[in-house]
Amino acid sequence: MTEPRSALAHPEGPAATAQAAGAATARPDRVGWFVPGRVEVLGKHTDYAGGRSLLAAVDRGHTVEATARDDDLLRVTSTIARETIVLRLDGEDPAHRAPGHWSGYVRTVAGRLHANFPEQLRGADITIESDLPLAAGMSSSSALVVGLSMTLLELGGIATDPRFLAEVPDRERLGEYLGTVENGQSYGTLAGHRGVGTFGGSEDHTAMLCAREGRLLQYAFCPVRFEEQVDFPEDAALVVGVSGVQAEKTGAAKDRYNRVSMSAREILGRWNGATHRDDPTLGDAVASSPGAPARLRTLVEGDAYLEGRLEQFLVESELIVPMALKALRAGDVREFGRIVDLSQYHAEKGLGNQTPETMRLCTLARMMGAHAASAFGAGFGGSVWAMVDRAGADDFAREWIDAYAEEFPAVGDAATWLVTRPGAAAHGI
Template sequence: MKWFVPGRLEVLGKHTDYAGGRSLLAAVDRGITITLEDSDKGFRASTTAVPGELELTPGTPSELPKGHWGNYVQATLDRLHLNFGELKPARLVIDSNLPLASGMSSSSALVVAVALAVIDHNDIRERAEWKANIHDDIDLAGYMATMENGLTFGTLEGLRGVGTFGGSEDHTAMLCCHEGKLTEFTFCPIEEGTSVDLPAEWSFVVAVSGVLAEKTGSALESYNNASLRARELAEAWNDATGREDAVLADALASDEDALEGLRAIAASDEGLTKRLTAFVTESEVAIPQAVKALQAGDFEAFGRAADLSQRNADEQLGNQIPETNRLQALARELGATASAGFGAGFGGSVWALVKTEGATAFADKWLAAYVAEYPKVAETASTIVTRPGGPARRL
């Protein structure tokens, strides 16, 4: 059997999902294709990107080095084994046309692809424990996110995951977005909001900065710190008010004066103050402005909302680097209607919204201007042109 799982484009929504905030998302027209074949014994996994084949045993540590792609496969097998018992042996062959460590979430796409294939291979959807916890694609996205962050989902017990303290944005985009549309979601729990058509005359150009943003590599501590600071804010709020709000968004929604109260709680800690400002600006200001602009067909206003998101990410969230800031500025200077960095940050990519008919020429000009300023990334920086694609599907 074969499954295709798209990468995702986080149009806006930097580090908002795990705190219960908004994201504006699209699946893209590139992704991972996984082929599953029967096997006589155990699990074997390979990728067309590198030679060799891994031998993996569900429930048994693989001892692969940190950052190895096989850790995502192992974590997925381990979680399914824990929740649903013995798994039938299989051989997995993975092919991808997503740029690695670029913010388009190749790692989460790998988790989703492996999970979907193994779930079908074992008829897990027919199990009573599956039916008790997973009723639709929204639930499925939430469950697959816990394969990475290690949390329990309903009665499906959690496991160590891959060491990231992230949310379910990536998995939601891959399973629940719609072809040709940008969709707003809120999280904790996941709820689908407004979908807006992106006319065929518009396309996204994605520039990969060439600076790796590997959540299992050197950026892991910084990535997780953004999550931990949001959690710290919610805990401080609960301590001060006696409430039991699960995430930062719940605290903000609890009372019309909650923002003022949270600012007072964070006032003595510059890091917490910036984290609060980053969340509120992105989730409560930039994204509502962007959705309203798209509904009205006002792409200039959409561009201003994206500019706000980029400044906020740089000055408050602190997850941008000189390369991604310059890519965003260059895109605007070269005539992009809108542009912003996306993904975990600390490297990664920037999108630019341009007219489809000139997208390839824009991509070439953008990359050339960037590499001229940052020649050290000439071998690793790249661009692709993409539009919103459909969700994961069996081929």
């Protein structure tokens, strides 16, 4: 008998085997998923604007396990928050918790899946465990969206349903769909619903779903397109320094994040208005003709923030990401470090999303001998990655964070670190 195809199956690696076995049961009563965090090596705020990124998963993440219920409730326990919440299957919260509570992500996922597949979504008892630092820039929130979604899609048999597969046939399209689950936009015939309030893209979801162990992946977005990959140097490690400044996407932090996102839309709006085109993303506008970048610069002239934002996008997406991959492929670590420094410069000057803490972490890492270092994620706090020699990675990490904590004692106690290498994608357990 031919097993039903599943949009959750990874095309290679251990996840493919795990999901092939699970796909034979259309509506299992118990499911479990591990979803890693991610490191955005390069590609700062490029994905939702139709640009490209260089991505990797890490070896830490969320473990989400669920058992089906016979009613229309979701009973979700977070071992990190040490809290259990109960929501209706449509995502409504009888407790009316305040905005910013982690239950908001559960409400978003449940509400969207219920809106798109109301007859198939099942109630469940769900447990979430994690060894991923929260609000640290490794996209713990998107990992929660992915983990909850994968669990509920499999539990309800939605992942093998022909209606779902018509829109979401593979993991790359799944990354796009889950990006819209988070931001509230529609995806094909799957109508949008309440998002979490941030205007982000699908970079994080794609990295978590499509990562390949030991490799960095170059993806372009809107739509998601795999472009290239490169082996991460065998003798190197990624040390992630968590600044202690939480990279939240709620409250005032959400407004700052959305300013960066909305500025790309503002530039695109000026372009489409002036050219009478209907390009869907800034990346499409740039690709429309050889003279497009110069025309775009003219259109934002006089607006200091938009000028810097446009230049950051052009340099990051069109030059830095492909040049960095080329340098790693050639084994030129020094050149890779120079290119990464340029990315960090444009984040500080163009995006304006860096804090004194993340900027200093980058500087200290380079001063202490890291081959490359960059802040990553939404910004306004979070983490910095440093590429160092694998043999001395732990010693480097301790000395790096100790030096940082001496300079920033107010957040030094919350600063921490982990040593990792590019890890595997989300997989069934």
